[in-house]
Amino acid sequence: MSEVDNRLVMDQPVERNLLDRGKQGVVGKGLDRVDGPLKVTGRARYSYEEPVENVAYGIVLTSEIGHGRIAGIDAETARAAPGVIAVIVDHPLLPSDGASGTALPRTLPQIENYGQAIGILVAETLEAARSAAHLVRVEYRPEPGRFDMMAHIDELEHEPPTRLVPDQHKGDLDAALAESAIVFDATYTTPFHLPVALEPHAAIAIWTGDKVEIHSSLQLLKGSLAAISASLQLDPANVRILSPYIGGGFGGKTGVGPETVLAAIAAREIGRPVKVAVTRRQTAHLVHHRCDTRQRIRIGCTADGNILAIGHESIVTQKKDRIFIEPVSIGSFGLYAGDARRFTQSVVRLDLPQASAVRAPGEAVGMLTLETAMDELAEQLGLDPIEFRKRNEPAQNPLRGVPFSTRRLIECYDEGARRFGWDQRNPVPGETRDGEWLVGMGMAAAVRNNLLVESQARVRLTPEGRAIVETDMTDIGTGTYTILAQIAGEMLGLPLDRVEIRLGDTDFPHAAGSGGSFGAAASGSSVALACEEIIGRLAALMDATPEQLTLQDGIATARNRRKPLAELLDGKAMEALGTIQQGKNGQAFSQASYGAQFAEVAVNGVTGETRVRRLLGVFDCGRILNAKTARSQAVGGMIWGLSYALHEEAVVDTRSGAFVTRDLAEYHVAANADVPQIEAYFLDATDPYANPLGVKGIGELTVGGTGAAIANAIYNACGVRAREFPLTLDRLLQGLPPV
Numbered sequence: 001m002s003e004v005d006n007r008l009v010m011d012q013p014v015e016r017n018l019l020d021r022g023k024q025g026v027v028g029k030g031l032d033r034v035d036g037p038l039k040v041t042g043r044a045r046y047s048y049e050e051p052v053e054n055v056a057y058g059i060v061l062t063s064e065i066g067h068g069r070i071a072g073i074d075a076e077t078a079r080a081a082p083g084v085i086a087v088i089v090d091h092p093l094l095p096s097d098g099a100s101g102t103a104l105p106r107t108l109p110q111i112e113n114y115g116q117a118i119g120i121l122v123a124e125t126l127e128a129a130r131s132a133a134h135l136v137r138v139e140y141r142p143e144p145g146r147f148d149m150m151a152h153i154d155e156l157e158h159e160p161p162t163r164l165v166p167d168q169h170k171g172d173l174d175a176a177l178a179e180s181a182i183v184f185d186a187t188y189t190t191p192f193h194l195p196v197a198l199e200p201h202a203a204i205a206i207w208t209g210d211k212v213e214i215h216s217s218l219q220l221l222k223g224s225l226a227a228i229s230a231s232l233q234l235d236p237a238n239v240r241i242l243s244p245y246i247g248g249g250f251g252g253k254t255g256v257g258p259e260t261v262l263a264a265i266a267a268r269e270i271g272r273p274v275k276v277a278v279t280r281r282q283t284a285h286l287v288h289h290r291c292d293t294r295q296r297i298r299i300g301c302t303a304d305g306n307i308l309a310i311g312h313e314s315i316v317t318q319k320k321d322r323i324f325i326e327p328v329s330i331g332s333f334g335l336y337a338g339d340a341r342r343f344t345q346s347v348v349r350l351d352l353p354q355a356s357a358v359r360a361p362g363e364a365v366g367m368l369t370l371e372t373a374m375d376e377l378a379e380q381l382g383l384d385p386i387e388f389r390k391r392n393e394p395a396q397n398p399l400r401g402v403p404f405s406t407r408r409l410i411e412c413y414d415e416g417a418r419r420f421g422w423d424q425r426n427p428v429p430g431e432t433r434d435g436e437w438l439v440g441m442g443m444a445a446a447v448r449n450n451l452l453v454e455s456q457a458r459v460r461l462t463p464e465g466r467a468i469v470e471t472d473m474t475d476i477g478t479g480t481y482t483i484l485a486q487i488a489g490e491m492l493g494l495p496l497d498r499v500e501i502r503l504g505d506t507d508f509p510h511a512a513g514s515g516g517s518f519g520a521a522a523s524g525s526s527v528a529l530a531c532e533e534i535i536g537r538l539a540a541l542m543d544a545t546p547e548q549l550t551l552q553d554g555i556a557t558a559r560n561r562r563k564p565l566a567e568l569l570d571g572k573a574m575e576a577l578g579t580i581q582q583g584k585n586g587q588a589f590s591q592a593s594y595g596a597q598f599a600e601v602a603v604n605g606v607t608g609e610t611r612v613r614r615l616l617g618v619f620d621c622g623r624i625l626n627a628k629t630a631r632s633q634a635v636g637g638m639i640w641g642l643s644y645a646l647h648e649e650a651v652v653d654t655r656s657g658a659f660v661t662r663d664l665a666e667y668h669v670a671a672n673a674d675v676p677q678i679e680a681y682f683l684d685a686t687d688p689y690a691n692p693l694g695v696k697g698i699g700e701l702t703v704g705g706t707g708a709a710i711a712n713a714i715y716n717a718c719g720v721r722a723r724e725f726p727l728t729l730d731r732l733l734q735g736l737p738p739v
């Protein structure tokens with residue numbers, strides 16, 4: 001049976017949301033995760049847990065200098081240690097670092113950064129491998145390295161040739177600033193961030209002849225298949241990647257790490273399956289990080305607060321030759337009015353591990369600063385921060401001059417202010433006290449670019465009337481299994497126990513993967529399109545049009561006839577592909593999700609410690625597929641925002657180029673004790689230009705703005721405006737008013 005592919009290119013608004021006709025009533029509900037029982041009982045297998053016979057254990061060997069060369073490696077003692085099978089340090093395919101979609105040439109004996117992979121040791125047990133790894137003697141020829149942005153700021157590279165987003169110029173920023181009654185000009189800094197997924201980066205490689213099966217924790221399987229095949233110099237048809245469960249990615253699993261390629265190399269060399277997990281302390285160097293940033297924000301406006309000019313110019317860091325440049329100002333492009341606009345990104349090249357996508361690349365750090373600047377300027381103007389933002393709400397995208405697809409930001413402000421009790425805020429800083437605590441409120445806008453990435457899925461309706469969905473989409477903990485089951489169940493009229501979702505296998509049709517908050521929209525649309533094709537065929541069997549057909553609880557009804565699916569299918573299965581693709585809508589409209597974030601904090605007047613008391617967010621991110629998983633994403637995103645504002649800071653030892661914050665004791669992410677009451681609400685209104693479901697990205701949207709709302713609340717509480725993140729107590733103490 002040749003499969004029909006129901007392909008939709010988004011060239012126009014979708015007139016009818018594919019989910020609107022469903023009668024099953026499962027879409028939008030706050031249903032529990034379908035994979036929940038598997039996870040809480042330990043039956044969901046993560047990449048390192050796949051049982052494999054005769055498996056050997058690998059340890060990634062890493063460099064102990066930050067820059068220089070390897071003069072020699074003495075592995076003989078290690079090779080002779082108990083249980084050691086092989087030490088591989090001179091293989092032609094050895095990767096030097098993670099390959100975000102690209103295979104890298106072997107760079108040994110050159111050391112480009114501290115903690116770089118230089119080989120792999122394989123043993124009979126994990127303990128034998130870890131013990132013997134210490135016996136590998138490496139002789140280095142260290143060279144001076146570049147480990148500090150400010151020490152090399154005079155070597156700034158303007159307009160790096162490859163960027164996610166190019167520099168943006170509109171009008172004459174300097175002239176417009178000169179003509180502005182009020183000019184705001186401030187520079188902010190944000191530190192290095194680590195993605196810190198809870199599940200280790202890990203891989204198992206199993207060869208059968210020339211084919212390799214790889215179990216690895218990866219967010220984007222299509223790109224990973226290309227990267228792994230290229231790194232191993234294999235035809236992609238000979239590579240299968242399995243990644244059915246992922247214990248958090250946070251951007252760190254968007255690329256392929258060296259452990260995956262090393263496991264495959266070692267398994268082939270020793271003729272046995274090999275499993276490798278990156279240790280927590282290795283993760284800081286073997287997995288990419290978010291670069292540090294220095295951001296200058298200039299805003300010029302009239303005396304009554306109409307913005308005329310806005311500039312967001314950033315300096316970021318990156319390893320040489322790497323193409324990812326943190327798109328710091330992407331959220332600033334179209335958020336506020338103003339004719340003159342300048343958004344630039346310059347880079348200082350450092351000898352650190354590569355920088356790449358971490359939890360909302362761009363907006364996470366860009367909104368932190370822009371939205372703090374907006375608060376500072378609102379105060380200077382004597383305007384309420386919400387009123388200032390409303391005065392500068394643009395009618396269309398002010399940079400590109402195209403209409404917004406949908407934008408309900410004003411509604412987010414109003415709904416948020418009402419629910420939060422914004423009218424209770426005292427605009428004068430430092431006046432609200434609770435014992436020795438200074439209490440304040442702050443708010444910020446949130447925006448996240450909405451993307452549609454090509455995605456494909458196969459849906460099979462079995463003769464018994466069960467649906468099986470297959471796509472190489474991943475579920476990084478966000479609830480993909482559940483929302484895809486809801487979509488298929490809604491459209492085919494099946495209770496969820498009659499829908500099976502199979503994900504994370506590159507033998508299935510290729511999906512967008514999980515990244516950039518585009519997963520649900522893309523993979524959900526492909527599943528819905530496959531279901532639409534099946535609905536058409538079921539209607540034909542009923543001698544009806546699809547509009548006349550109702551599917552509910554496994555029963556088809558049309559033209560006064562009623563048939564259980566099992567009877568209608570008459571022993572035959574039905575199968576269809578669905579494919580969604582971006583078209584003209586991507587350029588013709590400005591597509592984003594929006595939100596308004598509110599925070600109440602208390603700053604201790606004696607110690608300077610900040611405790612967040614309340615967070616509330618109202619979000620406009622299209623149709624909500626599952627009220628519970630959507631809320632969980634928002635709560636998680638807001639916690640990451642809190643974490644950026646107050647805690648997260650990866651510190652580089654500028655003598656060695658090593659991150660010294662290598663574990664979760666030293667690299668502090670918000671823990672339960674840091675997290676207050678959090679409320680998240682959704683406007684739940686579809687965007688017909690986004691995709692046939694009208695859904696938009698949630699996760700990363702909800703990160704943006706949270707940190708700035710907290711920073712602004714800190715200022716409102718204690719009157720101290722720190723412009724270096726995170727806002728740790730040492731940065732607040734000096735300016736605190738007397739208790």
Ligand code: MOS
Nearest residue numbers: 251358359515516
């Ligand atoms: Mo995301 S940081 O694009 O996984």
